Amino acid sequence: MKFSDIVQQLDLTTEKSSLKPFPERDPEITAVTPVQAGTAGTISYIEGQKFQAYVATTESSALILPEDPEMQAQASDRGLAWVSMAEPRWGFAQALALFYQPYQPHPGIHPTAVIDESVQLGKNVTIGAHVVIHPDAVIGDDVCIHANVVIYPQTAIGDRTVLHANCVIHEHTQIGADCVVHSGAVIGSEGFGFILREGRWVKIPQSGRTILEAEVEVGCNTTIDRPSVGETRIQANTKLDNLVHIGHNCQIGPSCVMAAQVGLAGQVETADHVILGGQVGAANQTSIGANVQAGAKAGLHGKIAPGSIVMGNPASPYRTFLKSSAIYNRLPQMQHTLKELQQQVATLQQQIETLNP
Template structure:
């Protein structure tokens, strides 16, 4: 498509972006590419000063530039078409959607699928090979269920949700509309509930519910456990990466993003718009306020206030962590100074 057409389509979708356009360049754009490997006919983007130098060497025919970056003249001088926007990564994501759409199968029920007679299947669904759907399951319209998915009794799944191959949905779980459950994920399995006794562990049955609201995505091999009583709930539009564990009785707010290998113990409450980086661990019953950020490998043992960034094990405010790290790096020097002082003060 022509660059001007691409800009027009993005502008219609990008409600958060005010686009500035170079009107003198209107070449054909055939695809998208990373900035360091872009070829003629592709569009790429610049995200921040770190990548600004690529304007001078990229092979891209068009670029999405940060507004007020001063890079527009450089791009024009090289004959590169450009648009400028406050959120270049978002605009690039919208450009990708113009050139690539993920595979969606045509509606059908494979002959090897096993579906209980009491299950309810909506309109235009795809149910792949060797899917097992048990009693009293309710599945909405246009749901895609890929091969080898197992759905236990009394599960509810909303419209337009996708269950990728080999995921498992346990009994009475509720999954909303427009959710994506990736391969190997397990939704609603038993929480880790055992009571110590003088003769060993007594198993506490996990009779609660797991609820995923609309727009939730769960990555490959992640687990969301059900509690002994009550519910585990992940609220609207929250995204879980691969290999994430959500313990029994947790509540995760809306628009929260949780990166790979994060682990939440039972009863954790996470607010809205929270970011948990890779390998963060949160102990039982801790509460994370709205808009908080935990950096990679943070070990959180107590509540985190809204809007706070924490780092380290145990997690402390990020700015304090940076100061402590600066001191830590000077420990050999400080130790040497201490030894010299001890020598001077000794009789």
């Protein structure tokens, strides 16, 4: 694909680019690469200070640049093709989509799939080998279910949703349209509810259900439990990474992002656009406001005010955490100073007593 075709397909023809001064500079592009690994015939992008220096050295033939005249001039001087835009990473994502077609198995139902006759199948579904679908499931149009997935009874899978290999959807779960459930994830399993009776743990029946709204993405081997009563709900466009645990009755807002190995205990609530770093944990009934960001490994509990950026366990505002954690390593010295001061003050007290008449 010519560079000029990419500019056109990304709808960037009205942006600044090398095509106006140098229309003949229109290399054939065959791949999208990171700028540090660019080769002739590839297009890359520059975003952030760290990568700026690569404009002078990259071997990519074309660049998606930020709106920075200096970088643009530098790219022109090196004979590179370039186009600029406010968010080059978005251009990169779109360019990638021009070159990369995700694997899409042929539609149709594999003869080894075991599908109960009560199951309602939408149009144009893809159901892989050895899939098992129990009674009363409703599968939407254009759904793709990869090999060895198991779907328990009385579930619903929305249009265009993809379930990757070996994941398990438990009874009563409802998954919206345009969701992606990655390999090995388990959704709607029994919440962890027991009651101690005469020294033995007895299970509380887990009669509730789990609901994923539209455009939710669930990472590999992530687990989302259902509650004893009521719902566990993940609102639209929320994205969960691998090995995340979401406990019973959690109510997760829309467009949240949780990195790998986050764990939410029962009844955690979040508003929208919450971002949790890797290995963050939240205690039972934690309530997290809109746009909160929690650094990796933070331990959350109670109420976290909207817009907060927190770190540490228990979590504090990130400035406080950064200051305190910097001092943490000086604790031995602080303790030493404290002892010195105690001695000095004791000496002063003696001296003053001596001076007093």
